[in-house]
Amino acid sequence: MDLKSKKILIAGAGISGIGAAALLGKAGIPAAIYDGNEALDQAAVAAKLPEGMEVSFELGEFKEELADKYDMLILSPGISIHQPVAQAFYVKNKPVWGEIELASHFAKGKIAAITGTNGKTTTTALVGSILREYYQSVFVVGNIGIPFTSVALDTTEDSAIAAEISSFQLETTIDFQPEVSAVLNVTPDHLDRHGTMEVYADTKFSISKKQNKDQVIVLNYDDPITRAMAEKATAHPVMFSRLEELAEGIILRDDTFIIKENGKEMPVCTTSEIKLLGSHNHENILAAIGITYYMGVPVEKIRDAVMKFTAVEHRIEYVDTVDGVDYYNDSKGTNPDAAIKGISAMTKPTILLGGGYDKKSTYDEWIDAFHGKVRYLIVMGATAQAIADTAKKHGFHNVIFAETFEEAMDIAREKARPGDAVLLSPACASWGMFKNYEVRGKVFKEIVRKFKG
Known part of the structure; x- marks a missing residue:
């Protein structure tokens, strides 16, 4: 498309939105920004764009005439495709792109695209680290915090791109075609937006909808939803498994990560040689090995990068030890399944901080995963009562309510004993209390540092 x-x-x-405007501006294509906030500080937004670039604004309540005035819409992932602004363009059969579709229109090189309910950020960061062992030009982009649009024009035919892609971003992909895609797992999340698990899973699988038989989709054999995707994939499916001995794919046998292909076995490294905690990270490593092997990285380069890699910020991140208590920041545990992985990684009696924005999740399996590890559960936010009720139903009664995050931290410090761990792994999004999970995690770390003095 021109x-x-x-x-x-x-x-x-x-x-x-600013990333999209900047990309288009650098490419010599003018665009207007729409925002529902009619009091938006236009000068502040314009100041974030490249110097000398002009941008126009359409502000306030959306009017359908805008879909007549403009030929296509670039939709930010925070705005649902069901919102009036998107529907007005769809009704008129005008293109609606997201930032991933827009960026891939300009980007060059090979793309590894990673999605899944949990593990995306760690896997994408690890994929980026492995790619850097082999490729000279590597970009790590997407939902990991660096908009793909911000670097698309910097890529070359020799570039390798690791892109973390959320279901929100996948709603608006059309011709996006990665060299290697991956769906790590699918568990209930964002059902307030997608409605049903079937729609949510289909949205995740759409990461590979334009791939061909010469390209690869990496799938989790241990997850029944992703395992079933292999049957309908247009790309060549490669499975990874932590639990099963596959005839082909990427497996963990005893303590060794192994690539099995065409009757050959290629050991990569062992669990004793890595720095990531938890069996969920073994799955992330298996996925990253598969993704990068089929991106052309030699096994010895994969081994070197996996052994050096440490945890990403906000994902079971060790913060400090204060008065004999270990503090872990797992703010990225924004749904019950992710939070289960957080508590499963703990090896000490744990004071757990949970609760936040209500994404219509259920908490039974999370509570069941406590397995005697959790001494106290401190709950806050919109989901506090629902979590407390679920805990009571499952026979866990050491639940304490906190009105603020700071109060929750004070209670945790008071209840923790030397040899315990305090874990922020909320099982909920941060919205309503914090702008995002990163801010929540940073506040947690700041308070821990104050505890230490």
Whole structure:
């Protein structure tokens, strides 16, 4: 598509919208930004764009006439495709792209695209680290915090790109075609937006909808939803498994990560040689090995990178030890399944901080995963009562309510004994209390440092 002939409207004036506007501006394509906040500080937004770049604004309540005025819409992932601004363009059969689709229109090189309910950030960061062992030009982008749009014009035919892609971003991909895609797992999350698990799973699987038989999709054999995706994939499916001895794929046998291909076995490294905690990270490593092997990275380079890699921020991140108590920041545990992995990684009696925004999740399996490890559960936010009720139903009664995050931290410090761990792994999004999980995690770490003095 020739974008230079189009009048383009960008919905959303946040980091994604600004990234899209900047990319189009650098490519010599003017665009307007729409935002529902009619009091938006236009000068502040414009100041975040490249110097000298002009941008126009459409502000306030959305009017359908805008879909007549503009030829296509670039939709920020925070805005659902079911919102009026998107529906107005769909009804008129005008293109609705997201930031991933837009960036891939300009990007060059080979793309490894990673999605899944949990483990995306760690796996994407690890994939980036492995790619850097072999490729000279590597970009790690997407939902990991660096908009793909911000670097698309910097890529070359020799570049390798690791992209973490959320279900929100996948709603608006059309011709996006990665060299290697991966769906790590699918468990209930974001059902307030996607409605049903079937829609949510299909959205995840759409990461590979434009791939061909010469390309690869890496799938988790141990997850029944992702395992079933192999049957309908247009790309060549490669399975990984932590639990099963596959005839082909990436496996963990005893303590050794192994690539099995065409009757050959290629050991990579052992669990004793890595620095990541928890069996969930073994799955992330298996996935990353598969992704990068099929991106052309030699096994010895994969081994070197996996052995050096340490945990990403906000994912079971050790913060400090204060008065004999270990503090772990797992703020990225924004749904029950992710939080189960957080508590499973703990090896000490644990004071657990949970609760936050209500994404219509259920908490039974999370509570069941406590397995006697959790001494106290401190709950806060919109989901506090629902979590407390679930805990009581499952026979766990050491639940304490906190009105604020700071109060929750004070209670945790008071209840923790030397030899315990305090774990922030909320099983909920941060919205309503914090802008995002990163801010929540940073506040947790700041308070821990104050405890230490």
